Amino acid sequence: MKQILLLAAAIVSVAQLGVASPCTVGTLASYVALGSTGCSIGGDTLYNFQILPGSNVTELSGSSVTLSAMGGTYNPGITISINQSAVAFNAIETMFTYDISGPTFTGISSALGGSSESTASDGVTGIVNYCDGGSFGPDGVDGCTKPNGSLLTVDGVQNSITGSIANVSFINVTDDFMLDSGGGTAKGGTLTNSFTAVPEPVNTALAGLGLALAGALRFRSMRASKRSSNKKEED
Numbered sequence: 240m241k242q243i244l245l246l247a248a249a250i251v252s253v254a255q256l257g258v259a260s261p262c263t264v265g266t267l268a269s270y271v272a273l274g275s276t277g278c279s280i281g282g283d284t285l286y287n288f289q290i291l292p293g294s295n296v297t298e299l300s301g302s303s304v305t306l307s308a309m310g311g312t313y314n315p316g317i318t319i320s321i322n323q324s325a326v327a328f329n330a331i332e333t334m335f336t337y338d339i340s341g342p343t344f345t346g347i348s349s350a351l352g353g354s355s356e357s358t359a360s361d362g363v364t365g366i367v368n369y370c371d372g373g374s375f376g377p378d379g380v381d382g383c384t385k386p387n388g389s390l391l392t393v394d395g396v397q398n399s400i401t402g403s404i405a406n407v408s409f410i411n412v413t414d415d416f417m418l419d420s421g422g423g424t425a426k427g428g429t430l431t432n433s434f435t436a437v438p439e440p441v442n443t444a445l446a447g448l449g450l451a452l453a454g455a456l457r458f459r460s461m462r463a464s465k466r467s468s469n470k471k472e473e474d
Contacts, residue, residue, distance in 0.1 A: 259284050262308035262317070267335060268301030281312030283341030283436070291379045293334035293415060299323065304333045312342060313436045321427030325361075325418035330425075332417040336379040339434065340409045344371075346435035347410070349390040350399040353428030360421025363394040365430040367414055372407035379413035392430070408439070 262278035262285060270278070270288040277286025285308075290301055305320040325331045347369055354363035367390040368380055376382025386405040392398055404410065412432060418425040 259286070264305065264307040266302045267304040267306055267319075267333065270306050270337070271301055271335075277338075278308070280308050280310060280315040281341075283312060283315045283339060283434075285315075285317065285337055285339050288335060288337040289379075291334045291336055291413070293332040294330070294417070296330035296332050296417070296419075299331055299333045304335075309431075310433070313438070314433065315339070315341070315436070316431055316433035318429050318431045319414060319416055320429050321416060321418065323418070323427050325420040325425040326423075328420055328422055330417060330419040331427075332415065334379065334413070334415045336375065336411065336413040338374075338409065338411050342436040342439045343406050343408055344404040344410055344434055344436045345406060346401060347388075347390070347404055347412075348399065348401040348431075348433045348435075349392050350431045350433070351392040351394050351428060352398065352431070354394040354418075355426045355428075356394065356423065357425075358421060358423030361423045361425040362419045362421065363417070363425050363428065364419070365392040365414070365416050366390070367392075367412065367430075367432055369402070369404070369413075370411040371405040372409055374411040375413060383411070394428070404434075410434075 259277050259279040262280050267288070267290065271290060273286065273288065275286055277284050292298065299321065303323065307318045309316045309318065321333065323331055349365060349367040351363065351365050356362060368375065369388055370383035371386040373383050373385030388402045390400045390402050392400055414430060414432065416430045418427050
């Protein structure tokens with residue numbers, strides 16, 4: 240019994256090591272400042288946020304882009320918000336990369352919302368590149384040697400799309416959110432990254448350990464009660 244209690248305590252202690260603070264609403268710059276520690280959504284950790292040079296257009300500063308977290312361990316996600324607009328044949332963009340680790344991931348989705356275009360020549364697009372269990376190179380797009388994919392959303396044409404993940408517990412993600420004026424106004428909005436995960440085998444093992452521990456405690460309690468009853472009969 241003592242060994243079971245010690246094992247349970249050890250597992251809980253290991254699980255609590257290195258837990259990052261919960262992700263909150265903040266600027267992209269504040270997320271970058273979290274470094275390798277990152278922040279958490281349930282049992283998932285998002286970290287290593289880095290701003291990347293995008294296309295040859297106006298790049299938004301990290302303080303001009305807002306990130307917010309949502310979901311829990313098995314459905315984490317972040318929403319990227321841009322309040323600016325592109326006008327007069329100009330384009331503005333934010334492009335950054337980050338890592339997410341946690342349970343076994345099986346799916347990813349991307350969705351655009353709240354954007355608008357004043358003419359047919361304007362456009363708002365979101366590209367989400369993901370590398371399953373590996374990492375992209377410095378540009379955040381090339382160099383992944385693991386299974387990978389890309390999700391393209393275009394406002395008014397395809398506002399949401401889903402992809403599959405190769406059952407891994409680590410993903411490198413690159414977001415490219417662009418507003419492009421073709422003469423009118425392309426208004427910013429939100430680009431959301433959502434993930435689907437399933438429980439890891441270790442969680443099942445912990446559940447089994449909990450049941451075993453509860454059973455052992457109940458058995459010990461019954462034995463103690465029986466001994467007490469026998470002792471009273473002898474007296």
